[in-house]
Amino acid sequence: MKISSARFATSAADYRDSPQTEMPEFAFIGRSNVGKSSLLNMLCNKKALARVSQKPGHTRLINFFVVNESWCLVDLPGYGYAKAPKAERNRFNDFVADYLEHRDNLTHVFVLIDCRHEPQKIDVDFVTWLVECEIPFSLVFTKSDKNKPGRIKTNRDLFLEALTEYVDGEPPSFITSSKNNDGRPELLRAIGTMID
Ligand SMILES: Nc1nc2c(ncn2[C@@H]2O[C@H](COP(=O)(O)OP(=O)(O)O)[C@@H](O)[C@H]2O)c(=O)[nH]1
Ligand SMILES: [Mg+2]
Numbered sequence: 001m002k003i004s005s006a007r008f009a010t011s012a013a014d015y016r017d018s019p020q021t022e023m024p025e026f027a028f029i030g031r032s033n034v035g036k037s038s039l040l041n042m043l044c045n046k047k048a049l050a051r052v053s054q055k056p057g058h059t060r061l062i063n064f065f066v067v068n069e070s071w072c073l074v075d076l077p078g079y080g081y082a083k084a085p086k087a088e089r090n091r092f093n094d095f096v097a098d099y100l101e102h103r104d105n106l107t108h109v110f111v112l113i114d115c116r117h118e119p120q121k122i123d124v125d126f127v128t129w130l131v132e133c134e135i136p137f138s139l140v141f142t143k144s145d146k147n148k149p150g151r152i153k154t155n156r157d158l159f160l161e162a163l164t165e166y167v168d169g170e171p172p173s174f175i176t177s178s179k180n181n182d183g184r185p186e187l188l189r190a191i192g193t194m195i196d
Helices: 036-044 094-102 120-130 149-163 184-195
Strands: 006-011 025-030 060-069 073-074 104-112 139-140 174-175
Touching: 006 073, 025 036, 025 094, 025 174, 036 060, 036 073, 036 174, 036 184, 060 094, 073 184, 094 104, 094 184, 120 139, 120 149, 149 174, 174 184
Parallel strands: 025 073, 025 104, 104 139, 139 174
Antiparallel strands: 006 060, 060 073
C-alpha cells in the first residue's frame, strides 16, 4: 500500500470527544516509550506527524491521524507509566478502555512490545484483556535495531507462549524498527488487507 497523504486530525481527552467518522481505524498502544509515535511516523513516512518524546508518559490524549483520506491511525496513551504510583501503573485510562470497547469503526489494535525484553506482566495482562473483549489485535515487537535477531525471536516466542493459555491459535506478529524501517511493508500490507 502507498501512503499518499497523512495528517493530524484531532486529539480527544475523553472517548466521547472522538471524531465522528466511519473510516476504518487502527489503534496503536503499548507501554510509554515503546515507540508508538515513532512507528506512526515511520509508517506515514513523516518525521513529525506524531510527537516523539524522550520522557515517558507524555501522550495523555488519544490522537487521531487520517491517512490517504480514507483510514485512520490512532495513537493511544501508553499504559504502565513508570513514574506513576503503583496503583495507577497497572491500570490504564478508563477512556482508553471505553474507546477500545465501544468504538464502532475500530478495525484492529496493534499492541507494541519492546523486543529487548522478556514478556512483561503488564503487556500479557493487557493482551489477555483484549482477548476477553474480543478485540482483534496483532503484536508489534519494536526497536529491532537494538537487539540481535535471535534474541528478538526468543522474546517473541516467549510472549506467544505466555498467551497460549488465553488465545486460540497464534496472533499475528511483526518485528519493526522505526530507525531502519524494518517491518514497514509488512505492517502496511496487513492494514491494506483489512481496509479492502
Ligand atoms: N533505536 C530505536 N529507538 C526508537 C525506536 N522507536 C522509538 N525509539 C526511541 O524511543 C523513544 C520513545 O519513542 P516514542 O515514539 O516517543 O514512544 P511512545 O512513548 O511509545 O510514543 C524515543 O527516544 C525514540 O527515538 C526504534 O525503532 N529504534
Ligand atoms: Mg508517543
